[in-house]
Amino acid sequence: MTTTVTTTRAWVMLALGVAAQAAGTLVVSAPAFLIPLLTRQGMPLTAAGFLAGAPTFGMVLTLIAWGAVTDRHGERVVIAGGLVLTALATTGALLAAGNPVLLGVAFLAAGMTSASTNAASGRVVVGWFPKHRRGLAMGIRQMSQPLGVTLAALTVPTIAGSAGVRAALVLPIALTAVLAVCCALAVVDPPRPSRDAAEVVTNPYRESAFLWRIHAVSVLLVVPQFTLSTYGLVWLTRDLGWSALAAGVLVGASQFVGALGRIVVGVWSDRAGSRVGPLRVVAVSAAVVMGVLAAVDATHLAAAAVFLVVATAVTVADNGLAFTSVAEAAGPHWSGRALGAQNTGQFVAASAVGPGVGALVGAVGFAGSFLVVAALPVVALALVPRRDREHGPA
DSSP states (O other): OHHHHHHHHHHHHHHHHHHHHHHHHHHHHGGGGGHHHHHHTTOOHHHHHHHHHHHHHHHHHHHHHHHHHHHHHOHHHHHHHHHHHHHHHHHHHHHTTTOHHHHHHHHHHHHHHHTHHHHHHHHHHHHHSOHHHHHHHHHHHTTHHHHHHHHHHHHHHHHHHHHOHHHHTHHHHHHHHHHHHHHHHHOOOOOOOOHHHHTTOOOHHHHOSHHHHHHHHHHHHHHHHHHHHHHHHHIIIIISOOOHHHHHHHHHHHHHHHHHHHHHHHHHHHHHTOSHHHHHHHHHHHHHHHHHHHHHHHHTOTTHHHHHHHHHHHHTTHHHHHHHHHHHHHOTTTHHHHHHHHHHHHHHHHHHHHHHHHHHHHHHHHHHHHHHHHHHHHHHHHHSOSSOOOOSOO
């Protein structure tokens, strides 16, 4: 009976974690899908890229702090409270939509508050699932990011194009507010060793370079992912002549396929008994698919849709592997901070993708930009540790 209850509760926690993270991702992703409208209204692509990067930069500022609060006070209060703040910040963006500077500040604040769901939702999943099922669980949990991007791709450009920026922000506000209530009522913090035992736990960052290397690998691999999620719509509409609606549907479908791919990779890692082995394969694959996209752009192949779907699925596949590996290596009393640091590095890179890749596209076009991005997974491959590491029960 206890096992049944515990298993059921674990899946409920996973569902809430996915929903909370997806709502936060919707908020963070929304500005990227406003780029076509903003550029049509006269905003330079680089400036629109800065606006798209504002939420991810805001996350960078607060991820580790949210992780530390989670380590100290638990997941429920951080997830629910963070979603309330995110709803308020997004409401501020709605009210500031007529002023680009204030809109950027509001999106920055929304990113700072939505960071609460990142480390806390991952930590609650790791806490409720045993190691032999954690790859599957974290693969499902990592679906939240592409699901959030999918929802943004399907709603934001279409609503913004027909009704403006303010209308496009109503759905993110509603979802974060509703989920804040659900998480406050239903999230249960997982059982963990007493805090007295935590005092003798060694800082995992001082024990080995394992966490540092996983963080570095994730920073490099997140650039292809955010290049496609930020500029995939622009590439299809500007270079390949797609309509905004058709491009949005394809980008959304690509993200959904990527979400399913994360589950497959998670199950693979459970069966292989390794996170870093599959991570090496993903790094190689990411380099290949970005090179293929460069060729697609240069030749304007008719099968661009197929290649974009495959490339998106491959470039998001590493997140669950790295996230799970970090939580297991950090241990139960460091996982919040370690996951915060993991996401901080990723979002530092992600926040630079908007303006950086935007400037690169302006200089060398999409084909040249995809080739430059393809080099980063090659560097990451050399940094992936050869063996997994676990620091006590997670």
